Structure formats: structure tokens, C-alpha cells
Amino acid sequence: MKAAIWCRHKDDCIIGIGPNIPWHISSDFKRFKRVTKGKSIVAGQTTYESFPNRTLPNRKIYVMTFDADYQVSDKQNHFVVTNKSQLDDILNEELYISGGASIYRLFMTDIETAPDVIVDCCYQGEIDASLTGQPVDVKSCVEFMEKNYLPYTSSITEDNVDVCLWVKNNTQINETQITDIWKRIV
Numbered sequence: 272m273k274a275a276i277w278c279r280h281k282d283d284c285i286i287g288i289g290p291n292i293p294w295h296i297s298s299d300f301k302r303f304k305r306v307t308k309g310k311s312i313v314a315g316q317t318t319y320e321s322f323p324n325r326t327l328p329n330r331k332i333y334v335m336t337f338d339a340d341y342q343v344s345d346k347q348n349h350f351v352v353t354n355k356s357q358l359d360d361i362l363n364e365e366l367y368i369s370g371g372a373s374i375y376r377l378f379m380t381d382i383e384t385a386p387d388v389i390v391d392c393c394y395q396g397e398i399d400a401s402l403t404g405q406p407v408d409v410k411s412c413v414e415f416m417e418k419n420y421l422p423y424t425s426s427i428t429e430d431n432v433d434v435c436l437w438v439k440n441n442t443q444i445n446e447t448q449i450t451d452i453w454k455r456i457v
């Protein structure tokens with residue numbers, strides 16, 4: 272099953288400024304860790320480089336880059352992916368699309384490759400104004416989500432972050448998997 276997880280800023284859908292996430296919400300980071308622990312994630316090279324020591328323990332990481340010779344930090348658990356079709360073979364794993372913007376857009380503006388489920392975390396607070404760099408947003412993906420998905424749960428709020436699970440229209444839902452994801456969210 273393919274899923275996605277993000278934390279976007281309310282209204283403007285910003286997820287980053289330059290290479291940084293412009294807020295520090297410990298509970299949100301912990302939720303990301305809980306949801307993806309023991310699972311597989313796919314991340315763009317920029318996002319991968321932003322992980323401490325280019326790793327996140329206890330998960331497989333598929334790193335998207337156009338550079339087939341890109342060197343990952345852990346050859347046992349991290350894998351270079353140069354084309355999203357290479358991920359078609361691993362959909363028996365629970366795979367989380369984890370950013371950044373180019374990777375969300377790559378999968379989440381195309382109904383064929385869009386994830387079955389989105390863990391939509393929406394931050395209502397202030398953006399760190401001290402950061403310089405280009406704002407990075409996922410507006411097109413949020414519009415796509417609102418058109419092609421339905422909220423599966425009512426949202427919960429923690430530390431100014433509203434969290435809701437969305438499921439793609441006409442998807443055959445595996446209730447056990449969805450319930451398992453929700454249990455790791457709350």
C-alpha cells in the first residue's frame with residue numbers, strides 16, 4: 272500500500288523555506304516517526320540530505336535522485352531510485368511518500384501513482400520568520416487531494432496541528448491497515 276505523510280502550513284500549503292521545515296513541533300515529528308517506523312519511505316535527495324546523518328533508523332529509505340551513482344549513507348537499508356516506476360515492484364510494503372515538494376508533486380498530481388491514503392497534518396501556527404530562502408509549497412497536491420480523496424476520519428488537533436486521514440475515492444480499503452495507521456497517529 273502506498274501512503275503519504277506531510278505537515279503543511281494552513282492556507283498557503285507551505286512545507287518548507289529553502290531546505291528547512293519552518294516550524295519545530297516535537298509532537299508532529301514524533302507522529303511522523305511513529306507512523307513510518309518499521310515501514311518504507313520515499314524521499315527526494317534534498318529531504319534525504321536533511322535527515323540527521325542522512326538516515327532515519329528503523330525504516331527503509333528509497334532516495335529519489337536523477338543521479339544513478341548517488342551514494343547513500345546505508346547501503347543495506349537505503350536505495351537509489353531514479354524513476355518512480357521502479358517503486359511499482361515494492362507496493363507489497365507500506366510505503367510512505369515523505370517529501371519534499373518535488374516528490375509529493377511527482378506522485379500526488381497523477382491519479383495513477385497517487386497514494387491510497389494521506390496522513391494530512393495541517394499546522395495553524397506561525398512560520399519561522401528568521402529563515403531565508405524560497406518558500407516551498409504543495410498547493411497543487413492539496414487541490415488534488417481535495418478533489419480526489421475523502422476524509423476518512425474527523426481530525427484531531429495536537430500542538431496547533433490538525434491531523435486527518437484521507438482515502439482516495441474508489442479505493443478498496445483494507446480496514447485493518449487503515450485502523451493500524453490511525454492507531455499510530457493518535
Ligand SMILES: NC(=O)c1ccc[n+]([C@@H]2O[C@H](COP(=O)([O-])OP(=O)(O)OC[C@H]3O[C@@H](n4cnc5c(N)ncnc54)[C@H](OP(=O)(O)O)[C@@H]3O)[C@@H](O)[C@H]2O)c1
Nearest residue numbers: 278287290291292315316317318335336337370371372373
Ligand atoms: N513539512 C513537511 O512535511 C516536509 C517533508 C519533507 C520535506 N519538506 C521540505 O521540502 C523542501 C524540499 O523539497 P524539494 O522539492 O526542494 O526537494 P526534494 O523533493 O526533497 O528533493 C529534490 C530532489 O529529488 C530528486 N528528484 C526530483 N524529482 C525526481 C524524479 N522525477 N526522478 C528522480 N529524482 C527526482 C532530485 O535529486 P537530484 O538533484 O539528486 O537529481 C531533486 O533535486 C524542504 O524545504 C524540506 O524541508 C517538508
